[in-house]
Each structure stands twice: as structure tokens, then as C-alpha cells.
Amino acid sequence: MKLHHLLTVLPFIGVLVCIPFVNTVKPYVLGLPFVIFWMVMWVVLTSIIMWIVYKIDPANRESETQ
Amino acid sequence: MNIALVIIFAFLLLAVAMGIRAKKGHDMNLEQWTVGGRGFGAVFVFLLMAGEIYTTFTFLGGSAWAYGKGGPALYILGYMMLAYAISYYLLPAVWRYGKEKNLLSQSDFFASKYNSQALGIIVALVGVLAIVPYIILQFKGLGIIVSQASYGTISPTLAIWIGAIAVTVYVMISGIHGSAWTAVLKDIMILILVMIIGLYLPFHYYGGIQPMFEAIDKAHPNFVTIPKQGLSISWFISTVLLTSLGFYMWPHTFGSAFSAKSEKVFRKNAAISPIYAMLLLFVFFVGFAAILQVKGLEGADQDLSLLKLSIKTFDPWVVGFIGAAGLLTALVPGSMLLMSAATLLARNVYKPFAKNATDNQIMKLAKYLVPVISLLSVYLTLNGGNTIVVLLLMGYSFVTQLFPALIASLMKNNFVTKQGAMVGIIVGELTVLYVTITSSTVGTLFPSLPQMVKDLNVGIIALILNIVAMTIVSVVTQKYSIPLAKKEATDLE
Structure with missing residues (x-):
């Protein structure tokens, strides 16, 4: 299991495993009920995580030099 | 003739013109027609694949879910981001094999991997069975959007006919090139419109995002969370998982994937696409805003929440733009679906039985199947009744x-x-x-x-x-x- 594979698992934990524990209206964050904020936060985090994965995955480095 | 109608028609003509013009400079063999000669760069592939999530379902259904079901609507955001994480590994593998073996369709992929033409035929038939209801869904949505946005001057039936003819014409002429160009127009429209109305409505009616949610929570406590029963947490988790697995199993998605120039495109897109999915939040805002403003929509009428609230709030010219955007969200996916179904039937169902058919004959057959499938879909849209609803439910489960x-x-x-x-x-x-x-x-x-x-x-x-x-x-x-x-x-x- 390489690091970038582990990173890809994070969104699955954030969305599928954590959801029962964040399923509340309060507190509001950025004007959003907490459960909605949680999902939106993970959309942003997924984007960041996949960008990091893209950067550290050797498969992309090889083709970049071509 | 009202201004909304003028705007909708202007965009229809623009889309058809762009779709037809897209053929320019391409010699249309089957590879050009279905997968753009495998020459699409990052932007086109992004628009075809990430933009694909903005269909009439997202437009009408996303707001309808927020309006009618509340918190469970979040499943849509959930499956999209997980699907993109999966795509990072899945799509490059699919693309690489497709390029190596010169594949054009999903059925080709299975037939080649398992070295079995029979499996190819089964996969092709499953694909077509799933696609036709999906086309019908787009046509239905198109009928609703255009007739509402034209303030009833155009009937849903007429709107469906016009949309079906438009999409058939440019698919036959330009194939995937037409879809790619109209996707550019569609996504620009959707991006701008959804952000504007998604922010405007909560501020206009409630004075902000948080005040809106507080008002909803006061009227319907915990409506924006996932309920204890029915569409509960276990429903949410299983549905997000299932849907994210099925997300890339649509035949037309394989077509989009094969159109890429290189596999790196997909990995990069996996990082950008989730942000794009964020647009859905604004669609939800519209649905949430409608809860206390357009009360009492039940069942299928909930699909109207976005349009009803927009008509109540905005001047006709804004409604015209919304109608035009809605039209495009039906045309672009509709064109990809039509093309995929035609390709599958011609290349993966007909050809195995007609071994002597030349590539040129297959290409011709695929082209002429487009109006056939289109007509069949229009017929089923207008006369399908309840069986269609059943088919619709099955489409996604079929491809999964x-x-x-x-x-x-x-x-x-x-x-x-x-x-x-x-x-x-x-x-x-x-x-x-x-x-x-x-x-x-x-x-x-x-x-x-x-x-x-x-x-x-x-x-x-x-x-x-x-x-x-x-x-x-x-x-x-x-x-x-x-x-x-x-x-x-x-x-x-």
C-alpha cells in the first residue's frame, strides 16, 4: 500500500464512515447546517487530496518528462 | 412572443449551429464520430465527463431532492466526490486498454477483455436498455423546462419534438465533436446561472444562507439532516457507495473516456472535478429556498420547485436564460446517449452477426440508427406512462x-x-x-x-x-x- 493509495481512502472515510457522527443541524458553520458543511468540506478536501495524489504519484512524473 | 421564448430559441439555434460546425475539418469515420479520433485534450474531456453530471436530473432533480427530502439530497454530492476519487485509478486503466486495442465502446472493452463476442452483445444490450430510459428522462426534463420557462406558450410535447430533432441533426452530422462543443456552451451557462440564482434566492427571501436554514429548521425541525428511518444513514451509505461504483459504468462514459488524448487527463480531472460538483450546493440552495416560498408541491411536481420559484421571483428574461440552460442540459447528455446507443447497436449487436459488413457500412448504420432511437424515445416519452418510471429506476442499477x-x-x-x-x-x-x-x-x-x-x-x-x-x-x-x-x-x- 503506497502513500497515495492511503490518501485516496480518506474521502471514503470522511463521507461513509463519519456521516452518522456529524448528522446534526447545529452548529452552523459558514452559514451551513453542520451536516451540509461536513459534506461541502469533504468536496473541497477531496479535491485537495486528489491534487496531492496527482503530484506524488510516480505515474504522472514519468509521463511529465516525456 | 415573449422575451423568454426568444432567448430559449436563440440558444437552441446557437447550440445546433455549434454542433454542426464542429464537424469542420474532420473526416467522419466511426472512430472520429464516436470517440473524436482519440484526440481530445484536457478541456474537452473535462467538459464531457465532469459536465456530464449537470443533466436535467441535476438541474431539476437536485433541487427537487432538497425541496422534498432535505438532508438525503446530500447523497448526490457524496457519490460524485467518491466517484472522482475512483476515477483516478479506473479511467486511466480503461483508456490505456482501449487505446492499445483500438476500442470504441464499452461493449468492445468487455468483449476484448474476456475474449467473448457473446459477452460483448450482452453488455451492449444492457447498455442500450439503460440508455433509452435515460434519454427519455432528458426529453421529459426538456419538455418541463421549456414549457414552464416559456410561460406555457410552448407545450411540453412541442418542446420535446423540437429538442429531439435538434439533437438528432447535430449528432448525425458531427457525432461527439458536436457534443463537445455544445458542452462548452452548456457548462458556461449553467455555471453562471446556478451560482447567481443559488445565492440570490436565499438572500432575497431570507436575508442570507444561515437565516434560510434557520427558518427551515424552525418550520421543519431536522429536515436538513438525514432521518432516522427510510432514507436513513444506512440508506445514505449504501446508496453513495452503489452510485459511485455505477457512475462510470454508463456506456457513454466509456465513449468520453476513449476520446482523451492521454491518460494523464483523467488523473488531473480527478482533482478538479470535485470542485465542479460543488455547483450542486447552489442547486440545493434553490430547492431549500423554495420550501417556504412555493409550498405544497408533491410527487413529480417537486421537480418544478426550481422553475416555479424562478418564475415567481425573476423577470422573464432571466427565466429565458434558465430555460435555455435547461434546454442545453438535456441536449448535451442526450446527444452522448443517442450516439452511444447507436454505436452499440451497430457495432456490437449487428456486426457480430454480419461478419462481412465493412466499417463504412457500420458507420452508416450507426448514423441512421440515431433518428430511429430518437423517435422511439420521443414516442415512449409521450406515451410511456408508468412503465417508464420503472425503467428509469432500473437504468442506474442496470449499469452498476x-x-x-x-x-x-x-x-x-x-x-x-x-x-x-x-x-x-x-x-x-x-x-x-x-x-x-x-x-x-x-x-x-x-x-x-x-x-x-x-x-x-x-x-x-x-x-x-x-x-x-x-x-x-x-x-x-x-x-x-x-x-x-x-x-x-x-x-x-
């Missing part, structure tokens, strides 16, 4: 059943045999059929189970039976085929 055999085929040591893949897919599809027709849930099938298990998405059962059947048949057939393969190998020596 292709997932196990696909993943197995990408593994280094694939233990699944062609017989295993076939039986697994067939068992899965029959289960979907049974479950949908009898409208079973896990609860009705197994009433004694705890509520948490009862709320699981019933598609899980089909997928489990599929995997079990696939594994058993593979293990059995492997026992017989390995000695056979060895014998063939020694014969060759």
Missing part, C-alpha cells in the same frame, strides 16, 4: 451490475471467466428487474431484519448475488478450461 466483471478484468490475475462474467451480469440484471417490478425493498424482502439493514439500498442485493454467481461459475468453469487451455498450449508447441 457491470462493475464486478469490469474490476475483475482490470486485475493482474483475473480469476473471472467469460462464463462467470456473463452469468454474474445476467443474475444481477434479473434481480434488478424483479426488485424494481415488484417494488421490493430490503424491508419487504426480509421483514424480520433490523431497521438499519432494511433501509439499505436494495441494489446491494443484486450486486451481492451478481458477485456470488460470478465467483461460483468462474471457479467451476476455470477447472474445466485450464486443462483445455494447457492442452491448446501444448498443441501449439
Whole structure:
């Protein structure tokens, strides 16, 4: 299991495993009920995580030099 | 003639013109027509694949879910981001194999991986069966949007005919090139419009996002969370998982994937696409804003929440732009779906039986199948009645059943045999059929189970039976085929 594979698992934990524990209206964050904020936060985090994965995955480095 | 109507028609003409012009400079053989000669760069592939999530369903359905069901609507955001994470690994593998073997369709992929034309035909038929209801869904949405946005001057029936003719014309002429160019127009429109109305409505009616949610929570406590029963947490988790697995199993998605110039495109897109999915939040805002403003929409009428509130709030010219955007969200996916269905039927169902057919003949057949499928879809849209609803529910579950055999085929040591893949897919599809027709849930099938298990998405059962059947048949057939393969190998020596 390489690091970038582990990173890809994070969104699955954030969305599928954590959801029962964040399923509340309060507190509001950025004007959003907490459960909605949680999902939106993970959309942003997924984007960041996949960008990091893209950067550290050797498969992309090889083709970049071509 | 009102201003909204003028705007809608202007965009329709613009889309058709762009779609037809897209042919320029391309000699239309089947490879150009269905996968753009495998020459699309990052932007086109992004618009075709990421933009694909903005169909009429997202536009009308996303707001309808927020309006009618509240918190469970978040499943849409959930499956999208997980699907993108999966795509990072899945799509480059699919693309690489497709490029190596010169594949044009999803059915090609299965037929080649499992070395079985019969499996290819099964996958093609499953694809077409799933696609036709999806086209109908787009046409239905188009009818609703255009007739509402034209303040009733155009009937849904007329709107559907106009939309169907427009999309048929540019698909026949330009194929995927037409879809790509109209996708540019569609996504720019949607991006701007949804952000504007998604922010404007909460501020206009409630004075902000948080005040809106506080007002909703006061009127309907905990409406924006996931409920304890029904569309509960276990429903949410199982549905997000199932839908994210099925996301890339649509035949037209394979077509989009094969159109890419390089596999790096997909990995980069996996990082950008989730942000794009964020737009859905603004669609939800519209649905949430409508809860206390357009009260009492029930059932299918909930699909109207976005349009009803917009008509109530905005001047006709804004409504015109919304109508135009809605029109485009039907045309672009509609064009991809039509093309995929035509390609599958011509290349993967007809050709295996007509071995002497030339590529040129297959191309012609695919082209002429476009108006046929389009007409059939219009007919079913207008006369389908309740059977259509059943079909619609099945489409997504149908394609999801292709997932196990696909993943197995990408593994280094694939233990699944062609017989295993076939039986697994067939068992899965029959289960979907049974479950949908009898409208079973896990609860009705197994009433004694705890509520948490009862709320699981019933598609899980089909997928489990599929995997079990696939594994058993593979293990059995492997026992017989390995000695056979060895014998063939020694014969060759």
C-alpha cells in the first residue's frame, strides 16, 4: 500500500464512515447546517487530496518528462 | 412572443449551429464520430465527463431532492466526490486498454477483455436498455423546462419534438465533436446561472444562507439532516457507495473516456472535478429556498420547485436564460446517449452477426440508427406512462451490475471467466428487474431484519448475488478450461 493509495481512502472515510457522527443541524458553520458543511468540506478536501495524489504519484512524473 | 421564448430559441439555434460546425475539418469515420479520433485534450474531456453530471436530473432533480427530502439530497454530492476519487485509478486503466486495442465502446472493452463476442452483445444490450430510459428522462426534463420557462406558450410535447430533432441533426452530422462543443456552451451557462440564482434566492427571501436554514429548521425541525428511518444513514451509505461504483459504468462514459488524448487527463480531472460538483450546493440552495416560498408541491411536481420559484421571483428574461440552460442540459447528455446507443447497436449487436459488413457500412448504420432511437424515445416519452418510471429506476442499477466483471478484468490475475462474467451480469440484471417490478425493498424482502439493514439500498442485493454467481461459475468453469487451455498450449508447441 503506497502513500497515495492511503490518501485516496480518506474521502471514503470522511463521507461513509463519519456521516452518522456529524448528522446534526447545529452548529452552523459558514452559514451551513453542520451536516451540509461536513459534506461541502469533504468536496473541497477531496479535491485537495486528489491534487496531492496527482503530484506524488510516480505515474504522472514519468509521463511529465516525456 | 415573449422575451423568454426568444432567448430559449436563440440558444437552441446557437447550440445546433455549434454542433454542426464542429464537424469542420474532420473526416467522419466511426472512430472520429464516436470517440473524436482519440484526440481530445484536457478541456474537452473535462467538459464531457465532469459536465456530464449537470443533466436535467441535476438541474431539476437536485433541487427537487432538497425541496422534498432535505438532508438525503446530500447523497448526490457524496457519490460524485467518491466517484472522482475512483476515477483516478479506473479511467486511466480503461483508456490505456482501449487505446492499445483500438476500442470504441464499452461493449468492445468487455468483449476484448474476456475474449467473448457473446459477452460483448450482452453488455451492449444492457447498455442500450439503460440508455433509452435515460434519454427519455432528458426529453421529459426538456419538455418541463421549456414549457414552464416559456410561460406555457410552448407545450411540453412541442418542446420535446423540437429538442429531439435538434439533437438528432447535430449528432448525425458531427457525432461527439458536436457534443463537445455544445458542452462548452452548456457548462458556461449553467455555471453562471446556478451560482447567481443559488445565492440570490436565499438572500432575497431570507436575508442570507444561515437565516434560510434557520427558518427551515424552525418550520421543519431536522429536515436538513438525514432521518432516522427510510432514507436513513444506512440508506445514505449504501446508496453513495452503489452510485459511485455505477457512475462510470454508463456506456457513454466509456465513449468520453476513449476520446482523451492521454491518460494523464483523467488523473488531473480527478482533482478538479470535485470542485465542479460543488455547483450542486447552489442547486440545493434553490430547492431549500423554495420550501417556504412555493409550498405544497408533491410527487413529480417537486421537480418544478426550481422553475416555479424562478418564475415567481425573476423577470422573464432571466427565466429565458434558465430555460435555455435547461434546454442545453438535456441536449448535451442526450446527444452522448443517442450516439452511444447507436454505436452499440451497430457495432456490437449487428456486426457480430454480419461478419462481412465493412466499417463504412457500420458507420452508416450507426448514423441512421440515431433518428430511429430518437423517435422511439420521443414516442415512449409521450406515451410511456408508468412503465417508464420503472425503467428509469432500473437504468442506474442496470449499469452498476457491470462493475464486478469490469474490476475483475482490470486485475493482474483475473480469476473471472467469460462464463462467470456473463452469468454474474445476467443474475444481477434479473434481480434488478424483479426488485424494481415488484417494488421490493430490503424491508419487504426480509421483514424480520433490523431497521438499519432494511433501509439499505436494495441494489446491494443484486450486486451481492451478481458477485456470488460470478465467483461460483468462474471457479467451476476455470477447472474445466485450464486443462483445455494447457492442452491448446501444448498443441501449439
